[in-house]
Structure formats: C-alpha cells, structure tokens
Amino acid sequence: MSAHSYRLAVIIGSTREGRFAPVIANWFTRHAESHAHIDVDVIDLDAVRPYELRHGSEEYASFAKRVDAADAFVVITPEYNHSFPAPLKHAIDLLHAPWQAKPVGFVSYGGISGGLRAVEQLRLVFAELHATTVRETVSFPLAGNLFDEAGRLHDPAPATRAADALLDQLTWWAVALREARDARPYGG
Template sequence: MAPLRLAVIIGSTRERRVGETIGRRFAEEAMRRDDLAVTVVDLAAYEFPGSYPAEPTAAIRSFVQDINRAEAFVVVTPEYNHSFPASLKQAIDYAYDEWQAKPVGFVSYGCRSTGLHAVDGLRTVFTALHAVTVRDTVAFDLLNAHSEQAECRDRLRQDCRLLLDELWWWGMTLREGRAARPYVN
C-alpha cells in the first residue's frame, strides 16, 4: 500500500515567523514514519497576488496542484487577534474541490491560547469545503516555548503521534472511499 501523501502547510508569511520552524520540525517528525510521504507547502514560497484575480496566476495554479496531489493536510497556523492569518485564508480559497473528502489536522501556536482560536475558525472554513477535520491538535504556547523539560517534549511527541495516527486513518479511509465512488457535494 502506498504511503499517504501528507502536505504540511505553513500558514504564516510574516517575516521572522515562528511557524516555519514549528512546521519544519513537525514535518521532520512525520517523515520518520514509513506510512506517510510528507511535503512542506510554505505559503511564503508562492508569489500570490494582492487581490483575487479573474484568472489564476502561475503561483495560484502551482499551489492548487500541490493541494490536489496531497491526500491529507496539517495546517500550521499562528493565532493573530483570535483568528488565523489572512494569507492562509487567501490560499485556502484558491483551491476548492482539491480539499474535498480529505482530512485536515492542525498545529497551532500563540500566546496563552496556543492558537486554538485560530483552529476553531479553520475548522469552520474546512467544513464548508467538505474536508474532514480531525479532533486532536498539536499546540504550542509561545510564552513557554523555551521550556526544555523532558515532560513537555514527551507530551509534544505524543501529541504529534496522535495527530498523525488520526490523519493516517482518515486519509486511508477517505482514499479508499474516493476510489470506490466519487465524492458528491
């Protein structure tokens, strides 16, 4: 059985963003598994237009192709003002059918809330796109980001494993479902 194609989407495009480090570390953890084929989709690498164009640009087409190839997603998101970044919403909106009947998990970060307000908003968006969001998340409190306690590292590793296990199960189940019958919305 072919490994599940997982795209780890880095959702912040700000300079000096923490999300790139968090996203790439999560991707490295996921790459340790033989049942996943992991790619990193960094929104900062795409030259998206400032406004939604009448015709897709080359960057938009490339992003949509990257989303289409994936069978499951992990969205790495910060929380800005109790929500997710506009750059992430813009990118999500460029694809539509490509999200359907695929699972989405979340790695979030922020101060105190650990980004969970952003995740709540993203769950609503992905539900509207007919994607399946998984229950468990990996969340980082940036106020305690430099904690090197073994207990904290172990908990995060366990959270990553749980999220990846859920994504794999949903991803494989939905892969089989899409193969048996096309998704209808």
Template structure:
C-alpha cells in the same frame, strides 16, 4: 508503494516577517517523515514562498499550488493566532481552491500566546467544513511556543508535543486512507 502510504501536505500559514512558523513546521515535518509507524510523504507548502495574494487563475504558479493541494491525501495546517484568529494569507490560500480540499482530512498545529492558537484552529474548522473537508479532533498546540524550542528548533521537552503529534498522525492516517479509498470507489459529490 503501500496502499497505506499517503501524501501529507504541511501548510505553513504565516507569512509575517520574523514569523515562528518555520520552527514549528520543520519540527513537525521531520517528526512525520521519520516516524516508524506511519508511511507518509511530506510536502511542506510554505505560504511565504507560494505567495497566495500573487496567484492568478491560469498562471503556472496557481496551477502548481492547485496540483500540490489536489495530490495531497491529508493536510496539517500550521497556524499562529493573530488577534484571536488565523492569518489572512492562509484564508486567501484556502479560498483559492475548492474541490482540491474536498473529502480529505485536515489536522492543525497551532501556536501563540497563552491560548496556544486554539482560537485560530476553531475558526479554521468552520472554514474547512464549508469546503467539505474532514477536520480531525486532536491538535498540537504550543502556548508561548518561542519558549518551548531551543535555538536549533528542537523542543526542550519533546514528550508532550511528540505524544500529541503521534495521536494527530494516527487520526490523519486513518482518515487519509479511508477517504482515499472512498474517493477511488465513488467521486465525491458536494
């Protein structure tokens, strides 16, 4: 395994019935896994399956979730914008853990109405900063996302989102490799 290969956890932040998040997450996971310039293993953590409100410290399910987050070198959070913020199950899932997030990069892909979910992203940046994670500057944002994808989950015009996703992946790769090397040299101290 290359020293530049890393594990990217894609966190699907919506659990709402009828959610659009899987369409966006599947597009990005395929793009990241198949990209020729980035050596990445993708782990999709769907909060609808994880069910963070049901996780209890000490349970097997909690340990599994914590291990997946701990083993990730970087994260991409897929978030909608609900009422100018991000979903409560996403906040709960983030708050369940602490050291597992530290000294790792986080990127964002958002979607929503005309704002494209960017207000949710700005709030998530504050949350991850408190957890000593590094958020990358570039994001992928889909305004009125349900109009941008076809019935099979493909982008009607892939160029803008693909370019933004590639920039996001470049930044995440740099930070993932740099921070993993730093953690290997010295334990992170919060």
C-alpha cells in the same frame, strides 16, 4: 506507496517577517517524515505568495496541483488577534474541489491559548469546503519559550505524543477517504 501510505501536505500558514512558523514546521515535518508511510510535501505560503496567484498562471496551477495531490493536510497556524492569518484564508479560498473529502489536522502556536482559537475558526472554514477536520491537535502555548535556539523542544515528550495522536487520526482518515474517493468520486 503501500495501501496505507499517503501524501501529507504540511501548509505553513504564516507569512509575516520574523515569523516563528519555520521553527514549528521544521519540528513537525521531521516528526512526520519519521513515519515511513507518510510522504510529506511542505507548502510554505511565504514562498507560494497566495495574494499574487492568478487563475491560469503557472504558479496557481502548481499550487492547485500540490493541494489536489495530497491525501491529507496539516495546517500550521499562529493565532493573530484570536484568529488565523489572512494569507492562509486567501490560499484556502483559492481552491474548492481539491480540499473536498480529505482530512485536515492542525498544529498551532501563539500566546497562552497556543493558537487554539485560530484552529476553531479554521474548522468552520474547512467544514464549508467539505473537508474533515480531525480532533487531535498539536498546540504550543507561548511557543518561543518551548524551543531552544536550534529549534529543538526543551521537553519533546508532550508534543511528540500529541503529534503521534494527530498523525494516527490523519492516517486513518486519509486512507479511508482516499479509498472512498477511488470507489466513488465525491459529489459535494
């Protein structure tokens, strides 16, 4: 990887049966992978099963290692009752140091608010973990109406612009914070 390349962990926060998250995640992941300087690692909490992770287990160690290896995160979250999913909160709370001094961006979806109320709550959670959330977001209000049956956006231009803005901010923060962590370990 070049000095400006970095590892981006895309965390799929919904585990509900029949979830729409894979459609959003597939679109965003394809877009992020089109940026040559970004190495994407998709962490699907439906596969991780955070409630089943136990300290000391191989599965817990694998999850912790993937989070620790990331230079930045994008959390893909729906909005459920003005908040984010409980399994996502549990997965975040399982770890502490691997989140510190790293940037976090958000791709949200939901009803009319597009998941932005969930994002605002997640910003508070990540602040407590000493992570830096970026301002740019990608939001899909009434998401089911925006994609066709094959998972393609009917009008990709607005979401693509928003995703590029998000990735530009994440790139700056990912590289800057990695350089800072390399120069001096974070002491939060």
